């Protein structure tokens with residue numbers, strides 16, 4: 001086994017070197033398929049896994065199932081709300097995954113992942129057999145906890161914009177149409193939710209737009225948590241230094257429903273009216289991952305060496321659908337790292353070799369507090385064999401000392417690099 005693993009790592013290293021030298025994997029049809037991996041979801045986790053499996057072993061056929069024609073990034077999407085980026089700026093094609101890496105990209109929705117039969121059924125009628133399946137569908141919302149938001153009218157008028165795409169563009173329109181002197185209300189669910197700093201960054205972006213275009217307006221943050229959940233001191237400094245009294249923060253303010261007609265957020269003890277409501281409901285693993293949910297009826301637990309589900313052999317789960325390890329955020333940085341570790345493990349398992357016994361993940365999460373200024377938090381997470389979990393490495397990473405323009409440039413570079421890493 002030891003020798004097998006060394007040989008595998010050598011082969012993997014050679015493939016990485018070839019890819020780095022610009023030699024992309026050949027198209028799937030050019031090499032006899034030794035095994036097939038189906039990947040459900042072409043976001044940060046799934047697209048990364050697809051690309052890396054093909055780079056590591058071009059003899060493995062990879063089919064990526066993704067309903068959207070193009071990849072739309074959540075990171076930087078708050079800048080669309082601020083009017084500093086367009087939807088085009090945060091949209092990338094899937095063409096390189098197909099053309100350069102030989103991934104078969106199927107634009108359809110997986111209606112079921114059947115671990116017993118080893119197949120993924122698509123809404124369009126096709127059935128895909130797999131040797132291993134990777135499920136990276138992101139998150140879905142628990143509308144049952146906010147009934148009015150789940151109605152057709154609620155979904156159209158009270159937006160979350162917590163999956164970048166049509167809702168991002170629609171929320172920008174609502175903000176643009178708001179009167180000067182109006183109130184933008186953003187409601188944040190209890191942790192854990194996708195991208196802990198994201199709502200606070202959004203508050204900054206909307207305030208930056210109001211400063212320019214509607215200076216009598218306000219941003220009201222209703223947070224179900226007891227305090228700002230990420231980069232708290234840095235965000236609070238930005239709110240007071242950049243936006244004066246324009247941003248108002250209310251902790252321990254859990255939304256339980258909305259009144260669509262009167263544009264009211266219903267909290268446990270009081271009601272708050274606004275002109276534009278941006279309510280982010282509580283979240284769970286993507287619906288397509290429902291059979292693999294094992295924690296609190298919401299999230300999927302996995303073996304952190306392989307990302308294989310604790311309840312379904314041959315099924316791997318990545319990204320935001322996971323039950324997180326201690327202090328691990330639900331972020332694109334993390335999903336990208338899960339994708340690479342899982343790709344390496346799946347190639348090893350399909351080659352009869354052992355997966356890496358000491359995986360490490362890095363997280364860097366930038367937040368744009370204006371059009372040019374940013375802050376960041378970073379962490380390193382290492383496998384702990386005793387606890388069979390990932391643990392943050394003490395002293396590694398940390399917070400930026402202050403907001404500045406250099407951080408703003410690095411934030412854009414981070415996004416460009418991560419898109420290239422995932423999509424080729």
Ligand SMILES: Cc1cc2nc3c(=O)[nH]c(=O)nc-3n(C[C@H](O)[C@H](O)[C@H](O)COP(=O)(O)OP(=O)(O)OC[C@H]3O[C@@H](n4cnc5c(N)ncnc54)[C@H](O)[C@@H]3O)c2cc1C
Nearest residue numbers: 041043044045074075110137138195319320331332333335
């Ligand atoms: C406003 C905002 C800002 C953010 N900023 C940052 C940031 O600066 N840095 C950072 O690291 N993270 C950031 N994030 C978090 C980041 O976007 C997520 O953590 C990341 O997208 C998770 O990757 P994923 O692969 O799990 O899910 P996703 O990237 O959401 O991908 C899931 C994919 O699965 C597809 N899918 C779903 N169901 C099915 C199905 N049944 N069949 C086929 N496909 C399906 C979806 O269409 C989607 O493309 C931000 C999030 C938000 C909302």
